[in-house]
Amino acid sequence: MTQNNRHIRNTSFTPSPAHTALRRLTKVVGIILGMVIGIVLWVVVKPMIRGIGWLISILTLIAMIYFVLTF
Secondary structure, three states, X not given: OOOOOOOOOOOOOOOOHHHHHHHHHHHHHHHHHHHHHHXXXXXXXXXXXXXXXXXXXXXXXXXXXXXXXXX
16 A cells, blocks of 8 residues: 555644743743752751651660660
């Protein structure tokens, strides 16, 4: 079966200026949103993770001391 001209699409898509501007706007908004989320994670979550690390270290130390004293 051979293809005729109805099945071949030779048209190329050229975006309109509004489409290009919308693309740029979404890119800028995405970058700004990513920066805000990154800063929030850096300010809020990082100290919490550090605190959890200290808590695990203290609990491990207490468990080791308890193990040595009761051995």
